[in-house]
Amino acid sequence: MLEMKFSGFLYVFAIALCLLKSATCKDALPAKRFKVNLDADPLERWEPVLKNFDVSLLQDVMDTLLKEYVKNKELIALAEVIGKDLDRYFPYPYGDEIRGISNFYNMKLGDLVLGNLAYDLSAWNSNRFKGRACTSIVTVDENGGLIHARNLDYVVGDELRNIIAEIEFHKNGETVFIGTTYVGYVGLLTAAKPNKFSLTGDQRNTGFLWENILAALEKSWPTMLMAREVITNAENYESAIEMLQNAKTIAPMYFIVGGLKPQEGAIVVRDRWGAVNVTRMIDTSHKWFVVETNYDPWKPPPPTDDRRDAAVKSMNEFGQDKMNPDNLYKVMSTPPVFNSETTYTTVMSAANMSLYHTMIRWDHPTEN
Incomplete structure (x- = not known):
């Protein structure tokens, strides 16, 4: 019942939001789910x-x-x-x-x-590629459980929205994890492993192109393939964080991890050769949620991109005593957290996989 109620809410809320913005805008649509057999x-x-x-x-x-x-x-x-x-x-x-x-x-x-x-x-320090590129939130809900949500923003959103899918990865007849991806892309940007942990990635722009090239030539992991490796092999929240800290990747990244217990939320800030910082939920001023966009957690976001402040403000307005999947989706649908480049929104919980839902954001704002 909870799954049907939450899915229905997402659809109704997306339509209402669309109507408030424009009578001609499209509706958000649930991403279709498919199965991939890892034994094949x-x-x-x-x-x-x-x-x-x-x-x-x-x-x-x-x-x-x-x-x-x-x-x-x-x-x-x-x-x-x-x-x-x-x-x-x-x-x-x-x-x-x-x-x-x-x-x-x-x-x-x-x-x-x-x-x-x-x-x-x-993902490197180039003005050409800077801009909004995702928001992730891990929060303690009204019952003391954990919910993890993300908006994936990308500049070629109109094309990407056509190829978004939820994938159940199966092995030995059982679901080993669920992810949201773009068809043709074998890495993972968003995923949850039942009763283990959840994981999202947000872009980090730092360093130089030659560092990406050097890291690639040194056989470092393509960044999102490494995320899939972590989802595949890590057995709990802490082991996922450890793997994310130690792996070598082609590009820098923010990985946001959610666990099962209250306050098991963390941002792993990476350069190409490993982690430079891990910010845990308990380290934040608000203690019951952690927010990441595309800037180092210990630095203020630029005035031109205040998604982090907007998300924090919205979370505090709801408060932990009213935080649930429905209201977290509302936070993710609040501009500028929700913007013209948002391709999809996923809300999930490793402790309750029935909550895993992705909405394709055809109802996105038409202007930044």
């Missing part, structure tokens, strides 16, 4: 998902990414180097999963490699 051949395991999405939708995304990155020859060169030696940079089974998607759609392997490296090619 990696070359074939994504086919039950792929057959539900026309290749033209994925090609639109790839074409947009190519137009975005073709201006920078170094970025294209990096993708080409990785594509020529895929198994070296995309450890098994991920290289084969990308090959399988390429074969199914008859798409260029290089295009799919570029799409799977989109984050790693853009």
Whole structure:
């Protein structure tokens, strides 16, 4: 009942929000859920998902990414180097999963490699790529449990909203974790592991492009593949944080982790070679929630992007005694936390997987 009530609320609330903004705007829609069998051949395991999405939708995304990155020859060169030696940079089974998607759609392997490296090619200290790129919140709810929510913002949102899907990853007939992703992307941006932990990633722009290239050539993990490795292998909240601290990745990142117990929420602030800081919920001034956007937690956000302050304000207005999945979704739907680049909103809880719901934000504001 709780699952049906919460899902229904998301849909009704999204429509109401849309009507308040504009009589002509689209409605938010629940993301469709599919199953991926991890016992299947990696070359074939994504086919039950792929057959539900026309290749033209994925090609639109790839074409947009190519137009975005073709201006920078170094970025294209990096993708080409990785594509020529895929198994070296995309450890098994991920290289084969990308090959399988390429074969199914008859798409260029290089295009799919570029799409799977989109984050790693853009996360560095460049004015060109700065901007809103996600909000994540982990909070203690009114009953003392934990809820984790995220908005994923991206500049090519119009194309990406067409290929959003929830994926149940199965092994030995059981669900091992659930994630939200863009079809064709084998890494994970948002995921929860039943009775273990939940995980989201927010972009961190620091350092230089040459550092990303160097990290890639040193066989560091593509950042979101490392997130999938953590979801796959970590067995609890603390072990997830430990793995996120120690791994080497191509790009810097904020990883936000939620556990099972009150105050088990943390932001792992990473550069390319490991963690530089871990901010835990108990370390914050409010103690019952933690918010991350795209700025180091110990620094004030820039005046031009006040999503963190807006989220904190909204959380405090509700208060812990009224915090629940419905109200957390409202926080995530409050501008500027919710903005023209928001592609989807996910609300989840590792302790209660029936709460896992993703709404595709076709109802996004039309202006920043």
